[in-house]
Structures are given as C-alpha cells and as structure tokens.
Amino acid sequence: ETGVTQSPTHLIKTRGQQVTLRCSSQSGHNTVSWYQQALGQGPQFIFQYYREEENGRGNFPPRFSGLQFPNYSSELNVNALELDDSALYLCASSLGLGDTPLHFGNGTRLTVT
Amino acid sequence: ILNVEQSPQSLHVQEGDSTNFTCSFPSSNFYALHWYRWETAKSPEALFVMTLNGDEKKKGRISATLNTKEGYSYLYIKGSQPEDSATYLCAFQPPNTNAGKSTFGDGTTLTVKP
Numbered sequence: 001e002t003g004v005t006q007s008p009t010h011l012i013k014t015r016g017q018q019v020t021l022r023c024s025s026q027s028g029h030n031t032v033s034w035y036q037q038a039l040g041q042g043p044q045f046i047f048q049y050y051r052e053e054e055n056g057r058g059n060f061p062p063r064f065s066g067l068q069f070p071n072y073s074s075e076l077n078v079n080a081l082e083l084d085d086s087a088l089y090l091c092a093s094s095l096g097l098g099d100t101p102l103h104f105g106n107g108t109r110l111t112v113t
Numbered sequence: 114i115l116n117v118e119q120s121p122q123s124l125h126v127q128e129g130d131s132t133n134f135t136c137s138f139p140s141s142n143f144y145a146l147h148w149y150r151w152e153t154a155k156s157p158e159a160l161f162v163m164t165l166n167g168d169e170k171k172k173g174r175i176s177a178t179l180n181t182k183e184g185y186s187y188l189y190i191k192g193s194q195p196e197d198s199a200t201y202l203c204a205f206q207p208p209n210t211n212a213g214k215s216t217f218g219d220g221t222t223l224t225v226k227p
Contacts, residue, residue, distance in 0.1 A: 042218050102212050
C-alpha cells in the first residue's frame with residue numbers, strides 16, 4: 001500500500017512568484033484535502049478535491065487554487081505569493097466517507113522571501 | 114468559525130509519568146472527533162476516531178475519552194516513553210462533512226525526558 005507523498009519537501013520563493021505543490025494520494029483514496037500550517041498553529045483547511053472536482057473550500061483567497069487528476073493525485077497552486085504564505089503545506093487523502101480518518105503526507109515547507 | 118482548543122500547548126514529563134491533555138470543541142452539531150499523533154519529521158498519524166458520547170478508546174498505553182454533551186475529549190498516556198514525544202492534534206468534524214473538512218486544534222506538544 002503506497003502512502004501519501006508530497007513534493008517538493010522544501011521550497012524557497014520570492015514574493016509575487018507562483019508555486020505548485022504536488023501530492024500523490026494513498027492507493028484507493030479518491031479525496032484529497034490541503035492544509036496550511038503556520039508555526040504554532042493547527043492545520044487550516046484550504047480546500048478539498050473529490051473525483052477531480054473541488055468539494056469545499058476554507059477561508060483562503062482565490063489565488064490559492066488546485067487540481068485533482070484522474071489518478072487522484074493533486075496540485076496546489078498559489079499565485080502572487082505573499083510573505084504570510086510561508087508555512088508548511090500538508091495534503092491528506094481519504095475515502096471521503098463519513099468519519100474515516102485522514103492519511104497525511106510529510107508536507108512541503110514553503111518559504112517566501 | 115468553529116473553536117477547537119487544546120490544552121496545554123506544551124508539556125514536559127519524565128519517562129514513566131502518566132499524562133493527559135484536553136481538546137475542547139462545540140458541544141452542538143457534533144459528528145466525530147479525531148486524534149492524530151505527529152512526530153517530528155513525520156506525517157500526522159491517525160490515533161482514534163470518536164463518535165459516541167461516553168466513548169473510550171485505547172491503543173496500547175494511549176487512551177481517549179469523549180464527552181459530547183460538554184464538548185471535550187481527554188487523551189491519556191500511561192507510563193510515558195521518549196517515543197511518545199510528539200504533537201497531538203485533535204480535529205472536530207461537524208455533521209454532513211467528511212474528515213477532511215474537520216477543524217483542527219493547535220495541538221499539544223509532549224516531550225518525554227529519559
């Protein structure tokens with residue numbers, strides 16, 4: 001059983017640039033959720049994709065966008081990067097049903113300078 | 114905005130001590146409460162999913178209880194070991210959602226000293 005993998009592990013970008021983060025979901029999982037975790041805080045829900053469609057969004061501006069592919073892997077894109085976007089970005093896959101728990105990747109650490 | 118609070122923020126204990134920490138959540142509109150353990154340099158790992166008031170779940174030396182009427186869950190670790198050092202996150206899942214849309218607390222970071 002393949003776990004959730006995220007790439008890259010670390011990334012440094014300049015304010016105003018664009019970034020794409022990638023997530024491969026666990027085998028058989030059709031739902032991917034993305035989170036932003038700032039230092040000292042819990043993960044904040046960005047959005048969720050289910051079978052290639054956005055299935056809910058947290059309180060994040062439109063410059064945060066995503067995609068899910070037919071193999072259920074997913075991308076998080078952030079345009080016009082701001083300093084406050086510096087954070088750990090986590091993705092988690094699941095079956096998207098009821099209370100089945102999440103399977104997380106190790107995260108991508110994004111630093112915006 | 115749902116308020117999910119965890120206390121304490123951090124905890125330092127000696128090996129062998131037993132410890133517990135709290136997750137507080139809205140007592141209305143409850144569906145499930147998740148606990149995750151997050152070790153440094155690893156990914157968060159699911160510990161428990163709790164759904165029924167009065168639930169008690171156990172995994173080895175770790176157990177959790179749930180009180181949905183008053184809106185809290187306790188996580189207990191008996192005889193802490195250095196390998197228990199991690200951040201413990203709780204996540205509140207309202208009805209008509211899935212676990213991915215849960216609201217997370219800020220976590221309790223446990224350090225167990227040998």
